[in-house]
Amino acid sequence: SNKGWSYEDCKATADWLLAQTDVRPTIAIVCGSGMGGLADMLKDQVVFNYKDIPNFPQSTVHGHAGRLVFGTLKGRPCVCMQGRFHLYEGYPIQKITLPIRIFKLIGVETVMLTNAAGGLNQDFKVGDIMIIRDHLNMPGFAGNNPLAGLNDERFGVRFPCMSDAYDRDLQQMAMDVGQELGYGDFLKEGVYCVLGGPSFETIAEARMLHKLGADAVGMSTAPEVIVARHCGMRVFALSLITNKAVMDYDSEEKANHEDVLQAGKQRAEQLERLVSTMVTKIEHNNNYA
Numbered sequence: 078s079n080k081g082w083s084y085e086d087c088k089a090t091a092d093w094l095l096a097q098t099d100v101r102p103t104i105a106i107v108c109g110s111g112m113g114g115l116a117d118m119l120k121d122q123v124v125f126n127y128k129d130i131p132n133f134p135q136s137t138v139h140g141h142a143g144r145l146v147f148g149t150l151k152g153r154p155c156v157c158m159q160g161r162f163h164l165y166e167g168y169p170i171q172k173i174t175l176p177i178r179i180f181k182l183i184g185v186e187t188v189m190l191t192n193a194a195g196g197l198n199q200d201f202k203v204g205d206i207m208i209i210r211d212h213l214n215m216p217g218f219a220g221n222n223p224l225a226g227l228n229d230e231r232f233g234v235r236f237p238c239m240s241d242a243y244d245r246d247l248q249q250m251a252m253d254v255g256q257e258l259g260y261g262d263f264l265k266e267g268v269y270c271v272l273g274g275p276s277f278e279t280i281a282e283a284r285m286l287h288k289l290g291a292d293a294v295g296m297s298t299a300p301e302v303i304v305a306r307h308c309g310m311r312v313f314a315l316s317l318i319t320n321k322a323v324m325d326y327d328s329e330e331k332a333n334h335e336d337v338l339q340a341g342k343q344r345a346e347q348l349e350r351l352v353s354t355m356v357t358k359i360e361h362n363n364n365y366a
């Protein structure tokens with residue numbers, strides 16, 4: 078297709094990046110709203126503004142810087158997306174997931190995705206970190222799936238399995254590392270539900286999603302996971318619970334983006350510790366391989 082996300086288009090951008098830096102990342106980190114600070118962990122940084130990368134989409138959301146940061150995390154070569162893309166920005170879903178395919182073509186094997194999300198599970202508090210066990214891909218229910226259209230076998234099969242989308246060893250690693258770091262009180266696990274946005278969910282929608290088994294609700298991540306699994310990369314994902322979804326009509330609470338960014342700042346340091354510790358383990362010992 079000549080829409081800008083063919084294998085050749087992805088390969089051209091991947092080759093451009095490989096020519097610009099000799100960092101060869103095996104792990105990619107995608108930063109959620111207000112969580113761009115994760116990129117600052119990287120040493121020996123080589124930074125590209127999205128607008129300077131051929132065929133790369135542009136970030137349009139406050140709290141998403143729009144920079145691709147290459148570097149090392151405790152010696153491990155990584156690439157970090159400081160700013161990700163969302164359906165609500167009006168991009169086609171294939172454009173939102175283009176970076177994931179580019180990561181595959183530059184040699185990334187594991188993708189670690191983070192996002193800010195609203196808590197549906199009543200046991201969740203603002204500031205909790207939810208290890209994502211599985212997702213409900215609501216846009217996919219309506220056919221808005223990043224793999225729709227012609228399948229390019231060079232990426233993966235026509236009908237990829239999604240029952241193993243979230244790597245169980247990496248989930249276990251996150252729980253173990255979180256406990257070791259003393260994060261047990263705010264470390265949860267659950268099901269993440271993606272909506273298109275940009276409007277936050279209604280009370281009836283929050284109640285419905287909770288009934289359907291969702292523990293957190295957001296506007297990202299599932300499309301990237303589907304594309305990452307399609308091309309055989311391992312996936313780890315977590316949600317920072319930045320506010321409790323409004324579930325009652327007598328509540329005064331009102332979801333807003335500034336609260337989301339503020340909650341991200343509160344937990345930034347713990348998120349960085351968790352992710353960076355996992356990065357060393359992922360590359361290092363084979364217990365979880």
Ligand SMILES: Nc1nc2ncn(CCNC(CO)CO)c2c(=O)[nH]1
Nearest residue numbers: 193194195294295296322332334337
């Ligand atoms: N209730 C609720 N709380 C949330 N906190 C973060 N997000 C994810 C969406 N984030 C948007 C707006 O902040 C920016 O990508 C949500 C959400 O969708 N619903």
